[in-house]
Amino acid sequence: MTSATRRLPLHDRHIALGARLAPFAGYEMPLRYGSTVEEHHATRTGAGLFDVSHMGEVFLRGPGALAALQQLVTNDVARLEDGQALYTVMCSPEGGIIDDLIVYRLADDDWLLCVNAANRDEDVAWIREVVGDAATVADESDEWAQLALQGPLARTIALPLLAPDLEDLPTFGVARARLGDHALLVARTGYTGEDGFEFYIPAAAAEPVLDRLLEAGEAHGITPVGLAARDTLRLEARLLLHGNDISRETNPVEAGLSWVVRMDKGPFIGRDALERIREDGVSRRLRGFVLEERGMLRAGYPLFKGDEQVGSLTSGGIAPSLDGASIGLGYVRVDVASEERLDVEIRGRRLPVAVTRKPFYRRDA
Amino acid sequence: MTDFKVPDNLRYTKDHEWARREEDGLLTIGITDFAQDALGDITYAELPETGRTLDTGEGFGVVESVKTFSDLYAPVAGEVAETNAAVEEDASLINRDAYGEGWLIRLRPQTEDAWETLLDAAGYRAVMESGD
Incomplete structure (x- = not known):
C-alpha cells in the first residue's frame, strides 16, 4: 500500500x-x-x-453542455431526454478510445459523465480541452x-x-x-x-x-x-474493460462498438478517422474465447491459427456461471475472425479455444 | 496473520508450500492455508506427470485462482510418485482443505535428509509474519 x-x-x-x-x-x-x-x-x-466509489463523476453544466457533449462523445446524446442515459465512448482525433463512459442527462443544462477511475485525470483534462468555455466542467469524483x-x-x-x-x-x-x-x-x-x-x-x-x-x-x-x-x-456479460479490451490503441469499430458511433448525428471528435477506418476496413476484431480444456485464460496470452500468431487476449478469467469454464476476450486478425476455433498458448502449451461473438452469459429476460 | 493454520507436524518452504513425511518415506506436498487464502478461489491446478524427477526449487506446476496464478516449486529434489487427481478435477479442494484433501503431489525424496532442510512451523510463521 x-x-x-x-x-x-x-x-x-x-x-x-x-x-x-x-x-x-x-x-x-x-x-x-x-x-x-x-x-x-x-x-x-x-x-x-x-x-x-472509485469511478469518476464529471458534471457538464450550462446551456452549451449538449453541443459540447456532442463533440466529445461518439454516441448521439441529443436523443436523450431528462432522466435518460446512454453508453458511449470518447475518441481521440485518430479514432482511439480515450475512455468509455455513461452519460446521464439530468436536465438539458446538467449532465453527469461516469468515467473510469484509472482515466479520470486524463479524461477531465481532455473534457476541459474539448468543452472549453462552452460549459462548466466540474470533476466531483x-x-x-x-x-x-x-x-x-x-x-x-x-x-x-x-x-x-x-x-x-x-x-x-x-x-x-x-x-x-x-x-x-x-x-x-x-x-x-x-x-x-x-x-x-x-x-x-x-x-x-x-x-x-x-x-x-x-x-x-x-x-x-x-x-x-x-x-x-x-x-x-462481455462488457469491455478500458485499459484491457479497449484503449487509445483500439478503435470502436474493431472493438465491436460501432453501435455507439452515430455518424448521422453531425461532427464529433474522431469522426473523420472512424469514417476512414470503416471505409478501409479494420485489420483485427474483438472476439470472445472459451477454453475447451482445463486451464485459465489470461490477458496477454497469444492466439494462434496453426503456427501463426493471429492475435492475443486482452482479458481472461473464470466464468462461474458457465460451470467454471475459462473465458476471455481479445483481438484476432480479421482474416481469422470468422474461425470457429483457434489455439491459445498458455505457458508454452497450445490449447484449443472456441471463438464467439456473443456474450458468454445472458440473463433470462 | 496468526489466524492461519500452521500444523506443527508439517515442514514448510518460504514459497508457502508444506510437506508431510509419510510412513512409506514419501513426502506429501501442498500449499499452505496462508497461500490458499492469499490466492482466493482456486480454479485450476496443473500438476506434473508421475515419474518426473524434480530438482530442489524446480517448478512442477501451477495453481490458478480467480485473479492470478502461482507457480509451484519442489521443496526438495525427488521423483513425483503420485499426483492428486481429485484436485485436478476440483481445485477448490485446496481452498477447503489445504492440508488434507487439497494435497498436490507425493514426492520420493532423493536424499534421506531432505526433510531436515525444510522450515519447521515456527520458521514458517516467521516467514508469514515478515510478509514475504
Whole structure:
C-alpha cells in the first residue's frame, strides 16, 4: 500500500465487513470479502452490493453542455431526454478510445459523465480541452460515493427504500430520489449483466446509505461483492474493460462498438478517422474465447491459427456461471475472425479455444 | 496473520508450500492455508506427470485462482510418485482443505535428509509474519 493510495469514503465499513483490500486505480478497493465465486453467484441469483466509489463523476453544466457533449462523445446524446442515459465512448482525433463512459442527462443544462477511475485525470483534462468555455466542467469524483446493487433481487430490496416510487424507472433511466434522509441519484445501470441500480451518493451519506441497503437486503441475502467478482461478472456479460479490451490503441469499430458511433448525428471528435477506418476496413476484431480444456485464460496470452500468431487476449478469467469454464476476450486478425476455433498458448502449451461473438452469459429476460 | 493454520507436524518452504513425511518415506506436498487464502478461489491446478524427477526449487506446476496464478516449486529434489487427481478435477479442494484433501503431489525424496532442510512451523510463521 503506497502512500499515494487513497481511501474511499466507505473504507472503514469494508474493514468491518472483512474485505481484502487491494490498490486499484490509485484507490484502496475491496477486492473480495470472502469467496469471489460465491460473490459472483450471489449477484447472479440474488443481489450483490458493490462499492464503486472509485469511478469518476464529471458534471457538464450550462446551456452549451449538449453541443459540447456532442463533440466529445461518439454516441448521439441529443436523443436523450431528462432522466435518460446512454453508453458511449470518447475518441481521440485518430479514432482511439480515450475512455468509455455513461452519460446521464439530468436536465438539458446538467449532465453527469461516469468515467473510469484509472482515466479520470486524463479524461477531465481532455473534457476541459474539448468543452472549453462552452460549459462548466466540474470533476466531483471526490464528493460522490457510488454503490451498485445488482442482481434479480436488486429491485425488491431497493424500491421500497426509495422515494419517490421508482418502480417504473426504465433501464438506463436516472432519477433524483431520497433514501431515508439522504438525497441521491438512482440509475438503472450496471456492469454485471444483471438488472439493478447504481446509486450516486454524496460522500457524507455513503455510510448510512450502505447500512440501510445492507439492513434491508439481509432478508434477501444481499452480499457485499468485491472488484474481483465485478470482473468475472462483466467478463461473462462481455462488457469491455478500458485499459484491457479497449484503449487509445483500439478503435470502436474493431472493438465491436460501432453501435455507439452515430455518424448521422453531425461532427464529433474522431469522426473523420472512424469514417476512414470503416471505409478501409479494420485489420483485427474483438472476439470472445472459451477454453475447451482445463486451464485459465489470461490477458496477454497469444492466439494462434496453426503456427501463426493471429492475435492475443486482452482479458481472461473464470466464468462461474458457465460451470467454471475459462473465458476471455481479445483481438484476432480479421482474416481469422470468422474461425470457429483457434489455439491459445498458455505457458508454452497450445490449447484449443472456441471463438464467439456473443456474450458468454445472458440473463433470462 | 496468526489466524492461519500452521500444523506443527508439517515442514514448510518460504514459497508457502508444506510437506508431510509419510510412513512409506514419501513426502506429501501442498500449499499452505496462508497461500490458499492469499490466492482466493482456486480454479485450476496443473500438476506434473508421475515419474518426473524434480530438482530442489524446480517448478512442477501451477495453481490458478480467480485473479492470478502461482507457480509451484519442489521443496526438495525427488521423483513425483503420485499426483492428486481429485484436485485436478476440483481445485477448490485446496481452498477447503489445504492440508488434507487439497494435497498436490507425493514426492520420493532423493536424499534421506531432505526433510531436515525444510522450515519447521515456527520458521514458517516467521516467514508469514515478515510478509514475504
